[in-house]
Amino acid sequence: MTELSGEPFDLLVIGGGITGCGVARDAAMRGLRVALVERDDFASGTSGRSSRLIHGGIRYLENAQLHLVHEAIRERQTLLRIAPHLVKPLAFTWPLYRGARVGKLKLAAGLFVYDLMAAGRSRRHFALDAAGTLQREPSLRPEGLEGGAVYYDAATDDTRLTLANALAAREHGAVVVNHATVTSILRHQDRATGAIVARNGATEDVRARVILNATGVWENNFTTEERARRLRGSKGVHISVARERIGNREALTLISPLDGRVMFCLPAGSQTIIGTTDTWTSESPDAVRADRSDVDYLLGSINHYFPRAGLTRADVASAWAGIRPLASGGAKSPGRISREHSIVVDDSGIVEVTGGKLTTYRSMAAEIVDLVQSRLGRERRPSTTDSVALPGAGREAAIAQLGRENAELAKPLVPGLGYTGAHLTYGVTNEMALTLSDLLIRRTHIAFETRDHGRAIAPVAADLVAPLLRWTPDEKSAQLRAYAAEVERMFSIAGDY
Ligand code: FAD
Numbered sequence: 001m002t003e004l005s006g007e008p009f010d011l012l013v014i015g016g017g018i019t020g021c022g023v024a025r026d027a028a029m030r031g032l033r034v035a036l037v038e039r040d041d042f043a044s045g046t047s048g049r050s051s052r053l054i055h056g057g058i059r060y061l062e063n064a065q066l067h068l069v070h071e072a073i074r075e076r077q078t079l080l081r082i083a084p085h086l087v088k089p090l091a092f093t094w095p096l097y098r099g100a101r102v103g104k105l106k107l108a109a110g111l112f113v114y115d116l117m118a119a120g121r122s123r124r125h126f127a128l129d130a131a132g133t134l135q136r137e138p139s140l141r142p143e144g145l146e147g148g149a150v151y152y153d154a155a156t157d158d159t160r161l162t163l164a165n166a167l168a169a170r171e172h173g174a175v176v177v178n179h180a181t182v183t184s185i186l187r188h189q190d191r192a193t194g195a196i197v198a199r200n201g202a203t204e205d206v207r208a209r210v211i212l213n214a215t216g217v218w219e220n221n222f223t224t225e226e227r228a229r230r231l232r233g234s235k236g237v238h239i240s241v242a243r244e245r246i247g248n249r250e251a252l253t254l255i256s257p258l259d260g261r262v263m264f265c266l267p268a269g270s271q272t273i274i275g276t277t278d279t280w281t282s283e284s285p286d287a288v289r290a291d292r293s294d295v296d297y298l299l300g301s302i303n304h305y306f307p308r309a310g311l312t313r314a315d316v317a318s319a320w321a322g323i324r325p326l327a328s329g330g331a332k333s334p335g336r337i338s339r340e341h342s343i344v345v346d347d348s349g350i351v352e353v354t355g356g357k358l359t360t361y362r363s364m365a366a367e368i369v370d371l372v373q374s375r376l377g378r379e380r381r382p383s384t385t386d387s388v389a390l391p392g393a394g395r396e397a398a399i400a401q402l403g404r405e406n407a408e409l410a411k412p413l414v415p416g417l418g419y420t421g422a423h424l425t426y427g428v429t430n431e432m433a434l435t436l437s438d439l440l441i442r443r444t445h446i447a448f449e450t451r452d453h454g455r456a457i458a459p460v461a462a463d464l465v466a467p468l469l470r471w472t473p474d475e476k477s478a479q480l481r482a483y484a485a486e487v488e489r490m491f492s493i494a495g496d497y
Contacts, residue, residue: 003175004197004206009035011372012195012208014182017047018158018358020214021165021176022365022385028172029388030369030381035206036166036174037197039181039218041438043162045285046216047358048442049322051238051264051275054079054087054359055153056117058253059262061110062102066117068340072359073117076154079362083156083390086164089123090155092264093136094253095148095305101260104147111151125151139247141307155251155266158358159442163431164390165361171391179434185211185222185350192348195222210372213352217285217323224346231354233323235283237294238275240318240448246272246302246309256301263301270416271317271449274298281323290319291494317451319493327355343368351375362386399426413457419444421464428468436462436483441490453487 011027013020016038024036038044056073057065079087096104111125126149133148134140170176180199185192186207194207213222217233252265266273277294292313299311309315327342341356341364351371356364366383373380402422403410409422427433427443439461440454441447447454454461462476471479 002204004035004037004177004180005204007033008194008207008209009033009175010208010376010378011035011210011212012037012206013212013214014195015039015045015214015216015218016042016162016166016176016178017045017214017216018043018162018165018361019047019216019353019356019364020212021162021169022361023212023214023353023368024169024174024176025165025172026362026365026369026383026385027372028169028174029384030373032369032372032376032378034169034174035208036169036176037180037182037195037206038166038176038178039215041178041435041442042166042432043159043442044437045218046322046325047162048159049236049238049320050158050358051236051266051273052156052158053090053153053264053266054156056114057357057359058110058114058151058153061113065340066113068360069114070117071363072357073114073122075360075363077118077121078386079156079161079359080154082386082388083161083164083392085393085395086161086390087154087156090153090251091123091150092153092251092253093128093133093148093150095133095137095140096146097141098144098146101255107149111149114151123152125149137249137252139306139308141305156358157445159445160392161358161390163442164392167391167431176432178432178438182220182222185348187348190348192350210375211350212368212372213350217325222350224350224352226344226346227352227354230327230342230344232326233281233283233285234326235279235281235288235294235321235323236276237290237298237319237321238273239290239295239298239316240268240271240273241311241315242317243267243270243272245311245315246306248272248306252305254301254305256297257304258297258301263298265302265305269449274302278324283323285323287489288321288323289490289492289494290321294321295319295493313493316493318448318453318491320448320490325354325356343371345371345375349375395426395430398430399423402426413444413460414446414450414454417446417449419446424461424465425468428465433465434469436465436479437486439465440483441486447487447491453491455484455487458483 010032011034013024013036027034115124128148130145182195186194399422413419433439433443
């Protein structure tokens with residue numbers, strides 16, 4: 001008997017990405033009995049591989065997807081309000097070059113509409129001449145530069161935002177488990193009545209009145225043909241390089257000279273993250289990684305704007321890939337497919353969600369929980385997730401306190417990065433981390449921010465948390481092997497090096 005067995009839940013959520021965690025939080029806050037089961041770790045899928053932007057989606061204006069932009073801008077404002085510790089305003093410089101696909105007038109019109117939709121709740125954009133653009137970003141190529149504009153969006157930590165929702169769901173009474181896989185659906189007379197969940201080498205039945213499939217781009221044996229037909233995956237790759245090599249001061253929005261797509265150059269501490277690609281893929285989300293052509297595309301694009309950097313593959317500190325779940329069966333280019341979501345109920349009663357964005361997860365979750373309430377035949381309680389703060393504001397203070405209580409835990413794990421042993425112990429005791437990958441990839445971002453992806457620090461980290469997680473020497477060795485395999489899979493570049 002575990003916390004998952006026993007009386008049926010009102011709602012079983014399968015998948016602990018931003019979608020599943022957002023729904024679990026909302027449903028638990030509305031008083032439903034909720035269970036959430038995540039196969040690996042929260043945000044180990046697409047939700048931990050995003051551009052980490054909470055953005056209105058300026059580029060969607062080009063496709064005249066005004067309603068999507070409107071919703072995204074409203075959600076950006078909501079998240080800035082309920083999670084100021086996780087979502088912060090970010091200024092973008094958009095340089096304008098002679099002959100570019102998006103010219104001065106088009107950009108000015110787009111940014112005017114963008115500001116209009118924010119209805120004065122965000123700082124307004126302003127135009128720059130060539131000298132002003134170079135003053136903001138002195139490393140930009142001066143030839144052909146005609147001017148630019150500065151506009152405002154927001155940045156987040158995708159993994160922490162997802163985790164905050166999982167933790168909030170738990171605080172509101174949901175049973176939330178990671179490293180547990182739904183292996184099949186339980187059915188009675190063609191109706192879905194629950195699921196079989198495997199964890200720690202055992203299986204158990206979890207019964208639920210409503211089941212939500214929020215497994216993103218994963219195909220499971222319970223994936224319906226309809227879902228598989230509707231869902232297409234678009235691969236998006238990011239690379240990180242030392243910021244001093246590029247010399248960007250802030251975030252930039254750029255048009256790739258190679259294919260005219262909008263791309264971003266994002267400051268991340270001592271690094272700059274460049275992304276992203278957008279290509280159809282049939283790769284498994286368990287195996288997806290950057291390949292040489294992805295990296296060359298990003299380097300080629302950025303070198304065009306920052307020619308003095310002359311970046312080569314040797315400059316790439318990290319490269320990683322994620323797959324966007326796009327709700328469309330059409331054959332258009334992925335960049336032109338709407339980032340909207342679709343919610344359908346299959347013949348057995350399973351609610352299926354596909355598509356969506358990190359930015360709009362909260363409103364999408366509210367819509368799903370409205371549907372769940374009506375399927376349960378419950379009185380309709382409104383969502384309150386837009387007015388209740390997400391947890392985690394006191395995290396850094398709690399970690400600092402751990403360091404004051406035990407000086408060993410205050411020592412930096414990697415020179416130059418702010419992570420200490422206290423971040424790891426806090427990850428275990430307060431943030432449901434169970435593996436080295438949870439700790440070094442997601443509770444901290446050591447794997448993203450070091451050139452060896454945390455391999456050198458992994459044994460130290462394992463020694464630190466082994467007593468807390470009750471790892472035997474054999475388990476510790478297995479964790480280290482699993483970690484090495486995971487970072488190889490996630491950060492190596494296919495066909496290269
Ligand atoms: P996922 O995060 O993939 O979650 C699905 C989860 O289901 C996984 O964790 C998986 O392990 C779990 N699962 C699968 N099968 C099972 C099972 N049998 N049992 C239990 N669990 C299971 N959006 C933005 O708003 N801003 C951005 O800047 C942005 N940038 C992006 C950049 C890239 C390169 C990509 C790829 C996407 C980006 N997005 C962005 C979109 C956004 O990241 C996704 O829409 C969102 O993360 C999808 O979340 P999800 O929960 O649906 O899927």
